[in-house]
Amino acid sequence: MELNPEIIGGEIIALDASPSTTELAPISTRKALAYSSGNVGAGIFFALNNFFLPLLLGNLGASVVLSNLLSSTHSFEGSIIQPIVGASSDRTWTRLGRRLPFVAWFMPITVLFLILTPLFSQLHVLLPGLSPTLALVAVSISIFIFSLAFNIAYDPYLALLADITPIKQRGTVNGIFQAVGAIGQVVFLLIALVLVATIGVGSLFLISAVLLALTFLPTLLGIRERKELVGVTTHRRYTLRDYWNGLRSDPQVLLFFASQFFLWFGINTISVTLTRYAKDGLHFSEGIVFLLPLILLLFSALPVWPPGVLSDRVGLKTIFVFGVACMTAAALLAIVIKDFVPLCFVLALAGIGNAAQTATSYPLLTRIVFADQMGLYTGLNSTITSIAVPLTGVISGLLIDQLGFVALFPYVAAMFILSLLPLIPLSIERSKAVQAMRAATPTASVSATE
Numbered sequence: 001m002e003l004n005p006e007i008i009g010g011e012i013i014a015l016d017a018s019p020s021t022t023e024l025a026p027i028s029t030r031k032a033l034a035y036s037s038g039n040v041g042a043g044i045f046f047a048l049n050n051f052f053l054p055l056l057l058g059n060l061g062a063s064v065v066l067s068n069l070l071s072s073t074h075s076f077e078g079s080i081i082q083p084i085v086g087a088s089s090d091r092t093w094t095r096l097g098r099r100l101p102f103v104a105w106f107m108p109i110t111v112l113f114l115i116l117t118p119l120f121s122q123l124h125v126l127l128p129g130l131s132p133t134l135a136l137v138a139v140s141i142s143i144f145i146f147s148l149a150f151n152i153a154y155d156p157y158l159a160l161l162a163d164i165t166p167i168k169q170r171g172t173v174n175g176i177f178q179a180v181g182a183i184g185q186v187v188f189l190l191i192a193l194v195l196v197a198t199i200g201v202g203s204l205f206l207i208s209a210v211l212l213a214l215t216f217l218p219t220l221l222g223i224r225e226r227k228e229l230v231g232v233t234t235h236r237r238y239t240l241r242d243y244w245n246g247l248r249s250d251p252q253v254l255l256f257f258a259s260q261f262f263l264w265f266g267i268n269t270i271s272v273t274l275t276r277y278a279k280d281g282l283h284f285s286e287g288i289v290f291l292l293p294l295i296l297l298l299f300s301a302l303p304v305w306p307p308g309v310l311s312d313r314v315g316l317k318t319i320f321v322f323g324v325a326c327m328t329a330a331a332l333l334a335i336v337i338k339d340f341v342p343l344c345f346v347l348a349l350a351g352i353g354n355a356a357q358t359a360t361s362y363p364l365l366t367r368i369v370f371a372d373q374m375g376l377y378t379g380l381n382s383t384i385t386s387i388a389v390p391l392t393g394v395i396s397g398l399l400i401d402q403l404g405f406v407a408l409f410p411y412v413a414a415m416f417i418l419s420l421l422p423l424i425p426l427s428i429e430r431s432k433a434v435q436a437m438r439a440a441t442p443t444a445s446v447s448a449t450e
Contacts, residue, residue: 089102106150116142274293292347311360
């Protein structure tokens with residue numbers, strides 16, 4: 001049975017009743033763990049950036065705004081590069097597969113510059129007479145390179161989830177994926193708390209580089225990609241107009257991206273300022289300061305798998321909204337709560353909310369876009385993040401410089417509230433991807449659980 005082709009996001013989508021339109025078979029727990037293994041290293045990378053990179057930059061005299069920008073794992077150049085990378089991964093095919101070549105090519109670059117960064121920070125010590133400013137410049141360039149290389153590898157790695165898992169299992173697999181990533185952050189933070197006083201912050205970069213390399217090996221060795229994706233398409237090269245059309249072609253996708261934009265305004269602000277808020281705003285001791293992100297990470301890691309499983313039963317959107325609502329409530333409570341013990345409960349609530357939204361965010365995107373365009377839309381998702389993250393780093397940094405840390409949580413709460421608004425009208429059922437899938441397989445049961 002042939003159907004009329006539909007143009008989505010500047011690409012001709014030719015839907016037919018060929019075998020490639022059939023649903024994937026569920027993947028085993030072993031394969032899910034092999035895929036998720038790399039996210040342990042990614043979690044370590046995120047923890048290093050969010051909690052320890054600011055310390056290294058502070059030692060070199062970096063300003064708050066510069067520290068916020070460099071400590072964010074996404075930057076403005078990603079708004080251009082990431083969609084290109086994502087679309088390229090849709091078209092790429094080598095003996096390693098479609099998405100994995102980007103991991104194999106760019107993760108080694110990330111590892112190399114993670115190792116070089118602490119060495120660059122000591123240039124003025126190793127070469128007496130050099131200005132510490134030159135060390136800061138060298139470190140900044142190194143951070144830029146390893147952040148860019150990591151994101152080029154990580155977006156196709158994320159897109160791989162939709163390639164290897166059936167629709168009904170994506171919440172569960174993503175729950176495992178996000179859980180091990182959060183566990184990686186927790187374990188690395190515990191290691192750092194024990195060792196940072198004796199080995200110094202710089203050595204943590206070396207540890208993270210080794211762990212990043214080791215944890216991606218099971219993914220590279222244990223996952224075999226399918227050459228044919230579910231949902232047949234005739235590919236052509238994307239133009240800038242295609243990227244724009246892809247962004248606005250479906251109102252449901254646009255609503256999702258609008259929510260993500262404001263959500264990352266809030267998430268990134270907390271990530272890069274929590275330890276500084278505790279130390280400079282609440283004047284907690286250093287030991288207590290590092291307990292706060294540990295609590296947040298623990299409650300982001302431990303409950304992340306159940307929301308993923310639950311979302312397969314009650315709906316991705318429902319769990320996603322629940323998560324963002326919990327984070328909003330926590331931010332509002334943190335405006336008035338300043339004591340350590342009650343603040344721990346607030347951070348636990350925020351962690352539970354973060355676990356719920358993390359477990360469902362990317363699977364929700366996979367439901368409302370075409371399977372063979374996951375690379376493109378993963379790249380566009382990174383475009384949104386790459387604009388939001390550095391922008392909020394500047395805005396929150398300037399607010400804190402002008403008003404003090406009293407402005408932190410009102411700002412974060414406002415961003416979370418704004419992220420909830422686009423979710424109200426968002427509907428998986430009305431997405432063009434679900435409608436086209438139902439038209440292509442009228443006798444099949446296509447779940448579009450909200």
